[in-house]
Amino acid sequence: MQNYFITGIGTDVGKTLISAIVVEALQADYWKPVQAGDLQNSDTHKVKNLVSNTTSHFFENAYALQTPMSPHAAAEIDDIQVDLSQIIRPKTTNNLVIEGAGGILVPLNEKDCIIDLIQQKDKIILVSRHYLGSINHTLLSIEALQNRGFKHIGIIFSGDEHPTTESIILSKTKVTYLGRVSELKNINKKTILIEAEKVRGNLNEF
Ligand SMILES: Nc1ncnc2c1ncn2[C@@H]1O[C@H](COP(=O)(O)OP(=O)(O)OP(=O)(O)O)[C@@H](O)[C@H]1O
Ligand SMILES: C[C@H](N)[C@H](N)CCCCCC(=O)O
Ligand SMILES: [Mg+2]
Numbered sequence: 001m002q003n004y005f006i007t008g009i010g011t012d013v014g015k016t017l018i019s020a021i022v023v024e025a026l027q028a029d030y031w032k033p034v035q036a037g038d039l040q041n042s043d044t045h046k047v048k049n050l051v052s053n054t055t056s057h058f059f060e061n062a063y064a065l066q067t068p069m070s071p072h073a074a075a076e077i078d079d080i081q082v083d084l085s086q087i088i089r090p091k092t093t094n095n096l097v098i099e100g101a102g103g104i105l106v107p108l109n110e111k112d113c114i115i116d117l118i119q120q121k122d123k124i125i126l127v128s129r130h131y132l133g134s135i136n137h138t139l140l141s142i143e144a145l146q147n148r149g150f151k152h153i154g155i156i157f158s159g160d161e162h163p164t165t166e167s168i169i170l171s172k173t174k175v176t177y178l179g180r181v182s183e184l185k186n187i188n189k190k191t192i193l194i195e196a197e198k199v200r201g202n203l204n205e206f
Pocket of ligand 1: 008010011012013014015016017018043100101102103129158159181182183184185187
């Protein structure tokens with residue numbers, strides 16, 4: 001069984017959407033270690049509501065912070081410190097999808113960042129969303145991951161196709177292309193199932 005760490009080139013790029021698709025494709029479990037804000041409609045609620053299979057299990061956040069901000073700042077408002085030793089991966093015999101918060105260098109406290117939650121044996125899925133500036137954000141994210149020695153890095157593009165962006169990112173890096181999810185008009189259980197079907201093969205080969 002495998003852990004998949006879903007990260008992105010920033011916040012709001014589609015990590016939760018892609019998490020739902022990967023969870024559905026693999027009938028995997030899901031865990032968002034640090035949620036900042038939107039506690040009534042958290043990423044865990046969203047993924048749970050988008051997934052149809054009955055195998056996936058949804059684990060509690062290690063930290064559920066009140067404010068939609070960078071976790072280091074949200075924690076300060078809640079008068080707590082995020083402590084990495086308290087972020088313990090849930091035990092499961094199933095595949096596990098772990099969703100970060102924001103991009104890889106988002107701070108959890110004065111010292112640690114989201115990237116410090118990733119383990120060498122994880123399969124990393126970087127979500128890249130097309131906007132002017134996304135090439136730079138994508139290449140910087142990949143360089144930071146490679147500098148830390150991570151070997152299993154895959155990429156999923158989220159949004160309408162942008163061939164020159166995708167081809168330059170893929171040709172300049174050695175990351176594994178896992179697929180693209182077009183700009184979905186409707187995000188619901190049915191469209192998640194359709195997208196899950198499309199990426200399952202690549203995920204199984206990754
Ligand atoms: N391919 C897509 N089609 C349609 N909408 C998309 C797509 N990708 C992202 N979005 C939309 O962009 C918004 C942000 O996406 P999402 O919540 O998945 O971001 P995130 O990367 O998980 O952010 P966070 O850092 O808060 O976890 C949502 O409204 C989502 O539905
Ligand atoms: C609140 C938001 N939805 C995410 N959970 C956290 C995003 C932090 C971004 C910090 C930054 O890169 O400036
Ligand atoms: Mg999210």
